Amino acid sequence: MSARPDATPPLARLQPALTLLPGSAAWQQWRAATLAQLVTDGLPTPRDDAWKYTNLRLLERRELAPAAARPLAANALEGLPEAQGPRLVYVNGRFHAALSDRSLPDGLVQTSYRDLLDGAPPAAVTSPIDADQRIRQLNACMAADGAHLTLTAGSNPRLPLEIVHLHTGGGAYPRTRLELGANSSLALIEYQLGLGNADSFVAAVTDVVLDAGARLTHTTVQLAGDRTVMIDDAHAVVGRDARYAHRLVALGGQLVRFDLRVDLDGTGAQADLRGVLFADGTREQHIRTLLDHRVSHGTSDQLYRGVAGGRGRGSYDGKVIVRAGAAKTSSRQSSRNLLLSKEASIDTRPQLEINADDVKCAHGATTGTLDENMLFYLLTRGLDRETARALLTYAFVGDVLKSIEPEAVRRAIERRALGRLPAAATIREFIA
Amino acid sequence: MSNIHKGDVILQISGLTVKVQGRRILNGLNLTVRAGEVHAIMGPNGAGKSTLSQVLAGRADYEIVAGSAVYLGEDLLALAPEERARRGLFLGFQYPVEIPGVNNVYLLKAALNARRRQLGLQELDAFEFLAIVKDKMALMQMDESFLKRGVNEGFSGGEKKRNEILQMTVLEPTLAILDETDSGLDIDALKVVANGVNSLRTDNRAVVLVTHYQRLLDHIVPDHVHVLAAGRILKSGDRGLALELERRGYDWVLEEANAA
Incomplete structure (x- = not known):
C-alpha cells in the first residue's frame, strides 16, 4: 500500500x-x-x-x-x-x-x-x-x-x-x-x-x-x-x-x-503553552510538544484543545520530562478533544517521565463528543440544535482563544475560528 | 399568548407511560393543568417526578410507551425540545448544567429572541434586552456580575437555582415546570425564588412545581397538590394535602391506593 x-x-x-x-x-x-x-x-x-x-x-x-x-x-x-x-x-x-x-x-x-x-x-x-x-x-x-x-x-x-x-x-x-x-x-x-x-x-x-x-x-x-x-x-x-x-x-x-x-x-523558568487545532473537512492537524524540565523550580502548563469534524484527523502527543535534580517542578498537561462527526478522529497521548523527587505533575486527556446534558439545556432554552452545537463547540476552545493577545488579534482569530464551525453565522452574536 | 384565558387547558396528560432503559418509570399518568393554576407534584424519591419534568421538556433518552400530552392543542411529545421552549414551555432544572464559555446573558438573549420570533414579535436589541434583564435581576437579587459569567459557571447551588428563575421571569413562559427548585436553597434564597415564581402567577399562565418537600409551598401556595408515586398520580387535593403529607409521609397514600 x-x-x-x-x-x-x-x-x-x-x-x-x-x-x-x-x-x-x-x-x-x-x-x-x-x-x-x-x-x-x-x-x-x-x-x-x-x-x-x-x-x-x-x-x-x-x-x-x-x-x-x-x-x-x-x-x-x-x-x-x-x-x-x-x-x-x-x-x-x-x-x-x-x-x-x-x-x-x-x-x-x-x-x-x-x-x-x-x-x-x-x-x-x-x-x-x-x-x-x-x-x-x-x-x-x-x-x-x-x-x-x-x-x-x-x-x-x-x-x-x-x-x-x-x-x-x-x-x-x-x-x-x-x-x-x-x-x-x-x-x-x-x-x-x-x-x-x-x-x-x-x-x-x-x-x-x-x-x-x-x-x-x-x-x-x-x-x-x-x-x-x-x-x-x-x-x-x-x-x-x-x-x-x-x-x-x-x-x-x-x-x-x-x-x-x-x-x-x-531555575524558576516557566512555560505556558496553549493551543487549539481545527481539523475539519479532510484536514490533518497534529501537535507534538516536548517539555524538558532540566533544573529545579520550573513550572509548565499545557492546555490543548482539538476539534475534528468531517473526516478530519488530529493528534496531541505531549511529553513532559522531569530530569534528576529538577526538584520542585510543577507541571500540568491537559488535552481535551471534541469529535463532531463519526469519521473524525483525534489521538491524544500525554506522557510523563519523572526522574526527580518532590515534583507536582498532573496530566489529563479526553476525547469525546458534545455533552448531551449541555446540549439539552440549550435546546430547552429555545436554541436550535445547530446553534447549540456550534455554541458548545466554540465554548470548548474558548479558554485557549481567550488567551490570545492583543485583543485585536484575538478578535480576528476568533472570527476566523468561528468561520470553521458549522452554523458560524448564528453564533456570532454570542461572541461580542 | 394573549388569547389564553383563565381556566383554558394548557396541558393535558393522558395515560402517559414512559420507560427508561427498559424500566417503566411513569405508568399511566393523568394530569390536567389550566391557565391561572399552580400545581404541586409531590412524591417520594424515585417516584418519577424528574422523569415527568424531563419528558415534558423533550429529553430524548426516554421511551414513550403509551399515552399522550397535549400542550395548547398540540401534540407536545411530537415537538423537539427547542420547539416546546419557543411555544412557552419552560423547564427549571433540578441540576442546572454548567456551560463554561457560553455567556449567561447572551444565552438568555438568544432564548428570549427565539421565543419572540415564535410569537411574531420583533427581536430585542442589546439595549432593550438589558433593560429587561436588569429589572428581573433586581427582583431575583442577583448582581450584575452574573451577566458576564459563563452559564452557571462556578455558581453555587443556590445561584444556579436563582439563575433558572431569572431565565424564567425573562422568558415569561406559558407553562413553567420547576423541578426541585427548592432543593439546596436556604430560607432567604427560597423567598427570593418564590417571589420570582409568584411574579409569574397570572391568569394566562400555569406553573407546575415538582418538589419533595412542603416548605416551598409556604411561599408559593398551590391551587392543586398531587402525589406522584409508582409512576402515577395517586391522589390529588388542595394545599391541605401537602400539609398532611408533611405530617404523615407518603406511605399512607400508597396503602390507600393499594387498598382501592
Whole structure:
C-alpha cells in the first residue's frame, strides 16, 4: 500500500537544488553531506515513535525544492488581521522588503540568516537538539534566508513584532531565530499564510532563546493553504526565571504538524503553552510538544484543545520530562478533544517521565463528543440544535482563544475560528 | 399568548407511560393543568417526578410507551425540545448544567429572541434586552456580575437555582415546570425564588412545581397538590394535602391506593 520507508525519491530529488543555494563552500559541503544522510535515513514514518500519528506519505509525490521568486499582488496580505506592530514578511522563506515594515523598536536588532551563510555552519544550526530531527535538518539544508532578531537586555517594546510567512506553492524553508536579553520582554506573532491553492511543502524552524528574567509571548497563527503540508518546528530555551508563553491556533493546511520543544534551562523558568487545532473537512492537524524540565523550580502548563469534524484527523502527543535534580517542578498537561462527526478522529497521548523527587505533575486527556446534558439545556432554552452545537463547540476552545493577545488579534482569530464551525453565522452574536 | 384565558387547558396528560432503559418509570399518568393554576407534584424519591419534568421538556433518552400530552392543542411529545421552549414551555432544572464559555446573558438573549420570533414579535436589541434583564435581576437579587459569567459557571447551588428563575421571569413562559427548585436553597434564597415564581402567577399562565418537600409551598401556595408515586398520580387535593403529607409521609397514600 504505502511506499517502503527507505524509498525516498522526494529527498533525493532535492540534491540539484542545493547548488542553487547561497553560502560558503563549508556550507555547501555540510548541506551535501547532511542531505545525503537524510536520503539514506528517509523521511520519518509512523513507525518512528515521535511520528506515530503523522504520516508524511503525501510528500512522496510532492515538489520539495524551494519555490522560485514570484511577483505578488499588492493585496497579498489581506487575509491577515491588521498589523499590530512592525511586520517582517517572508515569501516562500525569503525576505520580502516591499511588503515588510522594518521600523523596528529600539532594542530590537535584526540581522539575517543570510549572514551566517558566509562562514562555516554554526553549531546552533548543525548540532542536534533531539534524537530525531530529520525535518529540522532538512530545513537547515535548504534554508537560504530568515529573520535573526536580538532584543537587548532590559528592552520592553510596547508593540508586538509580527513575522509573516507567506507560501505560494512549492517548497519553503523559513528559519527564524529570536534571542531575548536578560529581563527584556516581547510579543511575537508568527503567521503561516497560504496564498492560492498550489501544492506546497513548508518545513519551518523557529528558535527562541530567553536569557534570565526575559518574557516572550509567542503566538503562531497557522493559516496554511488547503494543499499545504507543513512541519513547523519550534524550540525554546528558557533561562532562569524567564517565561515562555506560546499560543497556537491551527486553522489551515492539508497536513500540518506543529512541533514544540521547550527546555526549562534555568531555575524558576516557566512555560505556558496553549493551543487549539481545527481539523475539519479532510484536514490533518497534529501537535507534538516536548517539555524538558532540566533544573529545579520550573513550572509548565499545557492546555490543548482539538476539534475534528468531517473526516478530519488530529493528534496531541505531549511529553513532559522531569530530569534528576529538577526538584520542585510543577507541571500540568491537559488535552481535551471534541469529535463532531463519526469519521473524525483525534489521538491524544500525554506522557510523563519523572526522574526527580518532590515534583507536582498532573496530566489529563479526553476525547469525546458534545455533552448531551449541555446540549439539552440549550435546546430547552429555545436554541436550535445547530446553534447549540456550534455554541458548545466554540465554548470548548474558548479558554485557549481567550488567551490570545492583543485583543485585536484575538478578535480576528476568533472570527476566523468561528468561520470553521458549522452554523458560524448564528453564533456570532454570542461572541461580542 | 394573549388569547389564553383563565381556566383554558394548557396541558393535558393522558395515560402517559414512559420507560427508561427498559424500566417503566411513569405508568399511566393523568394530569390536567389550566391557565391561572399552580400545581404541586409531590412524591417520594424515585417516584418519577424528574422523569415527568424531563419528558415534558423533550429529553430524548426516554421511551414513550403509551399515552399522550397535549400542550395548547398540540401534540407536545411530537415537538423537539427547542420547539416546546419557543411555544412557552419552560423547564427549571433540578441540576442546572454548567456551560463554561457560553455567556449567561447572551444565552438568555438568544432564548428570549427565539421565543419572540415564535410569537411574531420583533427581536430585542442589546439595549432593550438589558433593560429587561436588569429589572428581573433586581427582583431575583442577583448582581450584575452574573451577566458576564459563563452559564452557571462556578455558581453555587443556590445561584444556579436563582439563575433558572431569572431565565424564567425573562422568558415569561406559558407553562413553567420547576423541578426541585427548592432543593439546596436556604430560607432567604427560597423567598427570593418564590417571589420570582409568584411574579409569574397570572391568569394566562400555569406553573407546575415538582418538589419533595412542603416548605416551598409556604411561599408559593398551590391551587392543586398531587402525589406522584409508582409512576402515577395517586391522589390529588388542595394545599391541605401537602400539609398532611408533611405530617404523615407518603406511605399512607400508597396503602390507600393499594387498598382501592
